[in-house]
Amino acid sequence: MVINQKADICIGAMYSWSEVYTYLDLSMYLVRSGITCLVPAPLRQASHFAIGNYLVPQAIDQLVIMQDDIYFQYTVAFVPRLWPLLEQFNTLIYNWHSSGLDKYWEYRIIADNLNLKTQQQVEETMSGRKEDIGPVMLGMSNFAGFLILWILGSAVAISVF
Template sequence: MSGDGALGMLINRKADICIGAMYSWYEDYTYLDLSMYLVRSGITCLVPAPLRLTSWYLPLEPFKETLWAAILLCLCAEATGLVLAFKSEQALYVLPSYREGWWTCISFGVCTTFKLFISQSGNSKAYSLTVRVLLFACFLNDLIITSIYGGGLASILTIPSLDEAADTVPRLRFHRLQWAANSEAWVSAIRASDEALVKDILYNFHIYSDDELLRLAQDQHVRIGFTVERLPFGHFAIGNYLGSQAIDQLVIMKDDIYFQYTVAFVPRLWPLLDKLNTLIYSWHSSGFDKYWEYRVVADNLNLKIQQQVQETMTGSKDIGPVPLGMSNFAGFIIVWILGSAIATLTFLLELALTYILKEMI
């Protein structure tokens, strides 16, 4: 109320009307009069674009959980069939003094099943036609499974999987994304909200100067959201601190954090308010509001940036071809390290058992 600001000038009768990005704020209504609404103004955010997923569970992604369970059940059935067939073969074709016990049969069935599953050959000799046919059936079954798995894995590496972007209000809270603006006016309309969702996202809201926002937007990897105004006819009011390079790393949120209708403020009991409201009504009815939005955007805003932002509304942001690196094979490396560690421990255990048995003999 110093008289230097727009609303203060109305209080001190230095101006008759104030039009800008001002909403129907109750605190100001106690001192000033409001016109009918001018435009719908939606407050939303440009948030960091989703990143490519590179995780340890990449080898498991080609199949869903239910399919992995079905494959495990199929392998158990194969192993059970091979154990019973090998045991029957021992009873029918091998002399009693040379027959193997149940432990050897189980070892044969389990090891052969997993060897076939990873396309490795076995070293056991089959005597009966039953075991041979069963081995051939298991080989064909595992060949089909591994072929499908290889095709699914190739598609995942070719078409990258992207992380979830904080492009909705619930996701903005879930990801605890820091978002910022250059004025408290961007969130003053929701400061008094009692909703837990609004309180949580306001906790991560920060106010920076334009220079600080420019520095944050020029980072190599943008990790903060920037407030923008969604205009009623498909355009966005974007600060000058967001350049084309920063927009390439951002996507627009699918919904608004909140919206209100902008109004014109006038002094209390201003005699021309009714005529102003009639003019605004005629302005809406004639379609001039749409015309002027397009005209002002064309004259004052960067059309390239407008197009960049609108392209992010069509879906996931295209990050383009990305060369494969070691991070894409982290899952396979972990499996290899785990397998090598288990094999090493098993080898050491076998050496220890052999040494103990020799000492006992």
């Protein structure tokens, strides 16, 4: 938004985490004021995944997707303090979110930039892991590795001292 030929707000939709996360650059910032907005947002609001070029389809079969997010953050907007148009801006954001334009925007970005087959493959790996078999009673086979390390460590300690 440009008012009196000055950029008064900064919409941060630029995802930048050095060179490793360049795949998150799916959109550009709209207006840039004195502040650059950097917003890490690997998960989209409509539950799509931001998958980079490093994740090939052969590797997806060997990976397990985390059930919970490490973090989640929305796109942020910075405005000057006591900005006279803040109430109208809040109304604009409310109407934009209520109409579903944010999800439509995400769907368009996903359709244009990300591979649908890879998205479905990642989603299938998540749905296959949702079975909860409940608590499992531990047996001696669960402690075998620990016991072998303890016995070997004790033997080495006795032989050294």
